[in-house]
Every structure is written in structure tokens, then in C-alpha cells.
Amino acid sequence: MSTGVSARTLLTSQDSQKVVKDVKFSAETLSETKRTFERNAAAVRETHSRLCEICRQVLAAYEQRLPGLGTLTSDPVFGLEIVEALGNRSPPIDIAVLGERSWPPEVSMGLALLLRRLGPPLTDWEQVARLIQRSKRFLMEEKELMMRLLDQVEFVAPNLCALTGKNFAVRVLAECGGLEALAKLPSDQLRLIGARDTYVFYGPRCLRGAIFQCSLLREILAGLENAGAVGSETNVRRIRCIARKIANSIALMARVDLFESTTTDRRGEMGARAHAELLDLWRKEARCAAWHTTEASNTTPLLYDYLRPVAVPRPWEKRRGRGGRKRTRRKQRARSAAKAPRPVHQSLADEELELESGVDEDEA
Incomplete structure (x- = not known):
């Protein structure tokens, strides 16, 4: 009998140690996943900042041909897509030639107005094209990091x-x-x-x-x-x-x-x-x-001009409390005392003492 009890006790202690070990392993896994997630998120932010820097360089170079392009949008993806779609073709260029793009309506309208002042082709277009290809690599790297974050975000x-x-x-x-x-x-x-x-x-x-x-x-x-x-x-x-x-x-x-x-x-x-x-x-x-x-919608025209609808409180409105008769009379006496002329020998302190020592008419 004693052997069975000791065996059950040993089994229970082993199970508890296993549970504690599993919980500790899960906590360590959680902390490691959080650290990995933080590194990936910081890498995404760094990649996006580099992408924005390349976009600024491309837009600054293309401003010589199309002034005002940098004020159209600050999104690097839209800016690079616009420059790549326009290319180094000679003017005039119609916006319908660019095809259907997933740009916002305000970007399309602004681009249609800017195309009227499109200048001659750039002489250093090869450098701009290299920057665009470099930005595509950063964009692919950003998408891969975002997929990693998507796999870990529910756990973090x-x-x-x-x-x-x-x-x-x-x-x-x-x-x-x-x-x-x-x-x-x-x-x-x-x-x-x-x-x-x-x-x-x-x-x-x-x-x-x-x-x-x-x-x-x-x-x-x-x-x-x-x-x-x-x-x-x-x-x-x-x-x-x-x-x-x-x-x-x-x-x-x-x-x-x-x-x-x-x-x-x-x-x-x-x-x-x-x-x-x-x-x-x-x-x-x-x-x-x-x-x-x-x-x-349920409001109907009045039968007579002198009839007016009664104000019914809404269910969510707080009902306002009414003042009593004694409170109303005290307010009236205070107003009349404020309007009455004060004697020269009487001060405000004497008046307050007189009001406090007086007996209320309603309470008498």
C-alpha cells in the first residue's frame, strides 16, 4: 500500500515538473519571438527610410523635367511608379497613355495638370533608372520582412x-x-x-x-x-x-x-x-x-397655429431637477437685497452676519 502511494506521489511530482518546464520553455520562446519581431520591425522601418531617400533623389532629378512633381505625393511607391511610367519619352504625353494605375484620384488629377508643362527628356536618365531598380530591390526586401512580421504578430x-x-x-x-x-x-x-x-x-x-x-x-x-x-x-x-x-x-x-x-x-x-x-x-x-x-419623420403639421408640441425628454437625456418653493424665495430675497441701497455704516460682513442670524419665514 505504501509503495502505491509513493508511486502516485512520484508521478504527480514528475508531472508538475514537466508542466513547469513546458511553461518555462513557452515563456523563453515568447521572449525570443518578441526579440526577433522587434529586429524585423526595426529592419522594415530602416528599409522604408532608405526607400524614401531614394524616392527623394529620383523626384529631385525628375523635377528638372516636370516641375511640381514632388508636391504631388510623399508616398515613395507612388512617386517611383509615376517616374517609371513617364520614363524619358518626348512630350506631349497624355495621361491615358500611362494606362490604368492604382493611384488615388487626387494623384491622377494632379498629374494630368502637371503633364501640360512637361519638359524635354533628361540627359542623365541612366542614373535615374539605376535608382529605380535599386528601389525595387528595397521594396522586395520590405515585403519579405512584412511577411515574417505577419507570421509572428499573433504570438507577439x-x-x-x-x-x-x-x-x-x-x-x-x-x-x-x-x-x-x-x-x-x-x-x-x-x-x-x-x-x-x-x-x-x-x-x-x-x-x-x-x-x-x-x-x-x-x-x-x-x-x-x-x-x-x-x-x-x-x-x-x-x-x-x-x-x-x-x-x-x-x-x-x-x-x-x-x-x-x-x-x-x-x-x-x-x-x-x-x-x-x-x-x-x-x-x-x-x-x-x-x-x-x-x-x-413622424412630425405632422399642426391643426391650429397656437398649438405647440410638448417637450418630451429623450431616454438618454438626464432629467433636470426642479427647484423648491423655499429655494425660489431665498433667491428672490437675495436679488432684492442686492438691488437695495446699502447704508453707509453697514459693511458686507455685517450684512452676511445679519442674513445668517435671521430666521427664515418659511421655517418659522
Whole structure:
């Protein structure tokens, strides 16, 4: 009997040691994966900075032929594609000759206006072509590093992936240079991550930045549009408000993922909870907008001119408290005392003592 008990005790101790060893191995694997992820994210940021530097050199060289090209876009991919599509052909060049491109509409419109002042071909086009080929190599290297980040992001930042999605999390982390850099960034600057300023000759500036392409923001906007809560005059204001709230949640989830060391299956619960809270918040606003729309549509013309609708409080409005009779009379006495002339020998302190020592008429 004693042998069986000792065997079970030994088996239990061996199992516990195995579990502790597995947890320790998982924690070590997590820390190693985080370090590898940080190195890859820093490499993506460095590669992108080199790509931007080559783009500036190419645009500066091509400015001699097409003045104003550098003010069209600051995105290196768009700038290099425009220069490669134009090439060193002699003017005039129609924008329809360039074919269908995946450029934004404002870039296409600005390029159509700039092509009117296209100059003669460049003499050092071979150097520009070499820079374009070098930029393509950097672009391929950046794509390979992004694929590595895509494979590791769910293990490194589960809460951020649960909040915004896997692809958007990789994009934001690559723009910042890692999870630690994103956690140090203030939430009010998250809307500037991945911003591509586009300067157009006319019209308002569009919303730019990686956060405005978030799947969560698009899901919220789709729900508000279905409820009729997004209008043409409040669309930009509402989108910016949603983006601010999503940026606050992204900053919080990045700090949680950075300092969280657990290796259990519960990783990512806070991100899923924040995702559900943001959706519930804007569903409430959609219901409030639907209430206003229904009330406006049910309004009928008045039968008589002297009839006016009664103000009915909305369910989400806080009801204002009413003042009592004694409170109203005290206010009236205070107003009358303020308007009455004060004797010369009486000061403000004497008046306050007199009011405090007096007995209220209603309480007498």
C-alpha cells in the first residue's frame, strides 16, 4: 500500500515538473519571438527610410523635367511608379497613355495638370533608372520582412490583433518600428502613423493615415451608415472622433502586449473585449440617431397655429431637477437685497452676519 502511494506521489511530482518546464520553455520562446519581431520591425522601418531617400533623389532629378512633381505625393511607391511610367519619352504625353494605375484620384488629377508643362527628356536618365531598380530591390526586401512580421504578430501582440485585425497590426508595428516603440508613442499621435500627405491644387485635404484604413473603423462606419447616423455634413467629424477612440484603445493594447508575460490560452481577451466595447458604444449612438430620424419623420403639421408640441425628454437625456418653493424665495430675497441701497455704516460682513442670524419665514 505504501509503495502505491509513493508511486502516485512520484508521478504527480514528475508531472508538475514537466508542466513547469513546458511553461518555462513557452515563456523563453515568447521572449525570443518578441526579440526577433522587434529586429524585423526595426529592419522594415530602416528599409522604408532608405526607400524614401531614394524616392527623394529620383523626384529631385525628375523635377528638372516636370516641375511640381514632388508636391504631388510623399508616398515613395507612388512617386517611383509615376517616374517609371513617364520614363524619358518626348512630350506631349497624355495621361491615358500611362494606362490604368492604382493611384488615388487626387494623384491622377494632379498629374494630368502637371503633364501640360512637361519638359524635354533628361540627359542623365541612366542614373535615374539605376535608382529605380535599386528601389525595387528595397521594396522586395520590405515585403519579405512584412511577411515574417505577419507570421509572428499573433504570438507577439495578441490583444492588438484582436482589436484591429492581423494585417492592420502588422502595418502599424512596422511603421513605428516595433511593439516597444508603439507602446511609447502617445495616443494622440497614432493618427499620424503612415500618413501620406497629398497636395492637390484645389479641394479639401483628405483623411490620411493608417488608422483610417482600419477594419474596425470601417465596420463601425458601416453600422452607422445602415442606421442613417452618418450625414454629409458630419461625416468627417464623426470619422475623426471614432479614430481618436480607436487610437486610445490601440495605445492601451500595445502596452498590455508589451508587459504581458502569460503564455496561457487567455492571451488576447482584453483586445477582444475592447473591440466589443467600441462596437457597443457606436451601436448606442446609432440607436440614438435612429430615434431622432423616426421622430422627425413622424412630425405632422399642426391643426391650429397656437398649438405647440410638448417637450418630451429623450431616454438618454438626464432629467433636470426642479427647484423648491423655499429655494425660489431665498433667491428672490437675495436679488432684492442686492438691488437695495446699502447704508453707509453697514459693511458686507455685517450684512452676511445679519442674513445668517435671521430666521427664515418659511421655517418659522
